[in-house]
Amino acid sequence: MPFERPIIRVEPPGPRAREVIRRHHELIMTSTHDPENLPLVIERAEGVWFVDVDGNVYLDFTSSVAVNNLGYPTHPEVAKAVSEQLHVLAHAAGTDFYNPYQVQLAEVLTSIAPGGFPKKVFFSNSGTEANEAAIKIARYSTNRKYFIAFIGAFHGRTMGSLSLTASKPVHKRRYYMTMPGVVHVPYPNPYRNPWHVDGYEYPDELINRVLEYIEYWVFEHQVPAEEVAAVFFEPIQGEGGYVVPPRRFFQELKKLTDRYGILLVDDEVQMALGRTGKMFAVEHFNVAPDIVTLAKALGGGVVPLGATVFRKDLDLEPGAHSNTFGGHALAAVAALKNIEVTERLLPRVAELEKLFCERLSEVKERYQRVGDVRGLGLAWGVEFVKDRKTKEHDAKTRNRVVYEALRRGLVLLGCGKSAIRLIPPLIITEEQAKIGLDIFEEAVKAAST
Numbered sequence: 487m488p489f490e491r492p493i494i495r496v497e498p499p500g501p502r503a504r505e506v507i508r509r510h511h512e513l514i515m516t517s518t519h520d521p522e523n524l525p526l527v528i529e530r531a532e533g534v535w536f537v538d539v540d541g542n543v544y545l546d547f548t549s550s551v552a553v554n555n556l557g558y559p560t561h562p563e564v565a566k567a568v569s570e571q572l573h574v575l576a577h578a579a580g581t582d583f584y585n586p587y588q589v590q591l592a593e594v595l596t597s598i599a600p601g602g603f604p605k606k607v608f609f610s611n612s613g614t615e616a617n618e619a620a621i622k623i624a625r626y627s628t629n630r631k632y633f634i635a636f637i638g639a640f641h642g643r644t645m646g647s648l649s650l651t652a653s654k655p656v657h658k659r660r661y662y663m664t665m666p667g668v669v670h671v672p673y674p675n676p677y678r679n680p681w682h683v684d685g686y687e688y689p690d691e692l693i694n695r696v697l698e699y700i701e702y703w704v705f706e707h708q709v710p711a712e713e714v715a716a717v718f719f720e721p722i723q724g725e726g727g728y729v730v731p732p733r734r735f736f737q738e739l740k741k742l743t744d745r746y747g748i749l750l751v752d753d754e755v756q757m758a759l760g761r762t763g764k765m766f767a768v769e770h771f772n773v774a775p776d777i778v779t780l781a782k783a784l785g786g787g788v789v790p791l792g793a794t795v796f797r798k799d800l801d802l803e804p805g806a807h808s809n810t811f812g813g814h815a816l817a818a819v820a821a822l823k824n825i826e827v828t829e830r831l832l833p834r835v836a837e838l839e840k841l842f843c844e845r846l847s848e849v850k851e852r853y854q855r856v857g858d859v860r861g862l863g864l865a866w867g868v869e870f871v872k873d874r875k876t877k878e879h880d881a882k883t884r885n886r887v888v889y890e891a892l893r894r895g896l897v898l899l900g901c902g903k904s905a906i907r908l909i910p911p912l913i914i915t916e917e918q919a920k921i922g923l924d925i926f927e928e929a930v931k932a933a934s935t
């Protein structure tokens with residue numbers, strides 16, 4: 487190590503990988519691993535490279551689902567800060583006692599989160615928990631019951647956040663009833679929406695259709711607007727397919743929600759920090775949400791850490807919400823260093839955006855099965871269709887592309903019904919990015935024949 491290119495010594499999964507996978511399926515709950523998941527058994531990792539148990543070396547275009555933005559195994563600056571902190575203080579009941587580390591992290595998060603208003607933070611361990619806290623803050627502070635969320639959204643899998651999630655029916659099968667009071671509305675997906683509006687050509691028309699839907703079909707038929715606590719949204723739908731809405735959408739949405747005193751909750755769990763070239767993806771849309779949730783990359787790829795950053799005047803009363811690991815000193819130190827390093831990487835992400843846009847647009851031009859390419863920064867989605875006119879999903883080709891890429895040493899993850907996300911660690915160099923994009927094209931070619 488470090489590596490210059492992927493090295494495939496044995497067709498994955500190799501013999502050692504097969505054995506781990508066999509034992510895994512005997513011992514670990516079936517629900518976590520889809521049969522379509524890649525047979526990739528990672529033994530170690532460095533920079534942007536995974537090494538599997540059979541010695542194969544792969545380039546990572548997943549950041550381990552948007553967590554390892556700073557690469558592997560741990561960014562040296564984060565590793566140094568964490569190992570020093572280990573000898574000082576790791577856990578000391580941050581929700582019962584006080585520590586200065588969580589206060590420092592809250593100072594930074596409240597200053598970098600969008601919106602010039604005073605804010606506070608609730609710390610947790612995951613994205614779903616960050617959203618559960620947002621649900622409670624919204625209901626408590628407004629004393630309203632209902633929520634609006636978008637079709638295609640993923641906000642988590644605990645019963646509250648699951649009720650906001652609407653990306654795959656399997657997430658909800660047999661779990662009814664989840665939290666009542668959620669109404670789902672179409673997301674302003676420029677490529678695929680119920681009105682067949684081409685949202686790239688006619689963004690304003692798409693925006694108007696979605697807002698009309700909320701005002702007419704929801705507020706005039708289903709729930710009184712003055713009883714809606716909040717609208718939850720992802721600035722770019724992640725699990726739903728890396729869908730980028732029209733730039734003006736959230737500003738227009740905010741005008742509508744402001745009219746009825748409805749809060750805006752921005753789920754940045756998959757997009758923050760830095761993935762889109764800005765610390766928060768919502769910064770591309772010039773709007774300040776009332777509540778922002780984070781997790782995944784926040785802990786620097788070392789510690790599980792979630793945060794709910796909210797307008798100070800929405801605060802809860804003592805005892806109304808808490809947890810055990812919130813305000814964990816070691817996690818706070820990891821996140822502080824992570825934010826510092828990520829800020830330095832933002833210009834590089836903006837630069838690499840051009841490369842991804844150009845190369846993926848070329849792939850779209852060359853291969854008919856590629857229906858749509860969309861993205862910002864290092865957050866790209868490529869959607870596969872059987873026919874460009876009908877836009878019928880082509881999950882089979884998508885799955886083949888992911889597998890053909892693995893065979894060539896590139897790790898990709900699917901999303902949505904027939905899309906692939908390309909989300910490498912933000913530390914990736916231009917040369918490495920080019921290697922990955924070339925392999926991606928080879929895989930699309932192999933899957934298209």
Ligand SMILES: Cc1ncc(COP(=O)(O)O)c(C=O)c1O
Pocket residue numbers: 611612613614615617640641642643720724725753754755756781782
């Ligand atoms: C946008 C978004 N919100 C929430 C979650 C849930 O996060 P976690 O798996 O940490 O609970 C995810 C996970 O993929 C996500 O992408």
